[in-house]
Amino acid sequence: MPSGFNYPSSRRLRRHGPVGYANYTSYRPWLRDEFTFRCLYCLNREQWGRVQGMFDLDHFTPQCIEPEKREDYDNLVYACHSCNLTKGDQKCPDPSSVLTSDQVIVHADGALEALTQEAERLIRILDLDDEECRAWRRIMIRIIELAEERDQELDKQLMGFPDDLPDLSRLRPPGGNTRPDGIRESYFEVRRYGELPATY
Ligand SMILES: [Zn+2]
Structure with a gap:
């Protein structure tokens, strides 16, 4: 992930x-x-x-x-x-039990892949895999990657508490x-x- x-x-x-x-x-x-x-x-x-x-x-x-x-x-x-x-x-289905790593895969291009019907239903209701949300996820993934590689302080800000x-x-x-x-x-x-x- x-x-x-x-x-x-x-x-x-x-x-x-x-x-x-x-x-x-x-x-x-x-x-x-x-x-x-x-x-x-x-x-x-x-x-x-x-x-x-x-x-x-x-x-x-x-x-x-x-x-x-x-x-x-x-x-x-x-x-x-x-x-x-x-x-x-x-x-909608309970996200605490449905949005788990064994039911949803997040791809590097921002797409979500549901492995169960319930996860798929929740993702559809929340529009979590629509084009806008994918694009946002793709940008955030890239920013975090760049921070990991080049800017430790920024990485700590983005990924810290x-x-x-x-x-x-x-x-x-x-x-x-x-x-x-x-x-x-x-x-x-x-x-x-x-x-x-x-x-x-
Ligand atoms: Zn949200």
């Missing part, structure tokens, strides 16, 4: 479980950390552009279908504005946290222990 476009090798389980915020936007720091500062669908990273306005909190099951899940953390995912807009109110990692240990969700052990695995804590990799 080209650098920057490695879908995870297996289904991801949630590390965090904040509960009870009155407004779903309060979950943003948790979701940034949960999804490693990138769009769950297309893997676009905060480090690749302007963060302001570029990332949304997507209701995986659309609000119009299950409005009672509007403030449910487990129904929220971190997604770039473009993917969130394309998805709209459509229901953002500086403003959220300190989740200081947050107090009104209804508590069903997965408190996840705090130790948050990237802020990992950095505090000196264990944060330079790139991911």
Whole structure:
């Protein structure tokens, strides 16, 4: 897989479980950390552009279908504005279990190859393999390759973590946290222990 476009090798389980915020936007720091500062669908990273306005909190099951899940953390995912807009109110297969390296191959020319029907369906719903998305992926792959070869600093910027990692240990969700052990695995804590990799 080209650098920057490695879908995870297996289904991801949630590390965090904040509960009870009155407004779903309060979950943003948790979701940034949960999804490693990138769009769950297309893997676009905060480090690749302007963060302001570029990332949304997507209701995986659309609000119009299950409005009672509007403030449910487990129904929220971190997604770039473009993917969130394309998805709209459509229901789709769960990307946490479908967008994995054994079900989706990313080619160096930016094309995606789905190895399962569910992955194919999700890619189609999200337009992840349309010409515009392919072209964007192709450019990013080339930029990252050039940075790897010629500019280590740029490579670290593109492939590293953002500086403003959220300190989740200081947050107090009104209804508590069903997965408190996840705090130790948050990237802020990992950095505090000196264990944060330079790139991911
Ligand atoms: Zn995206």
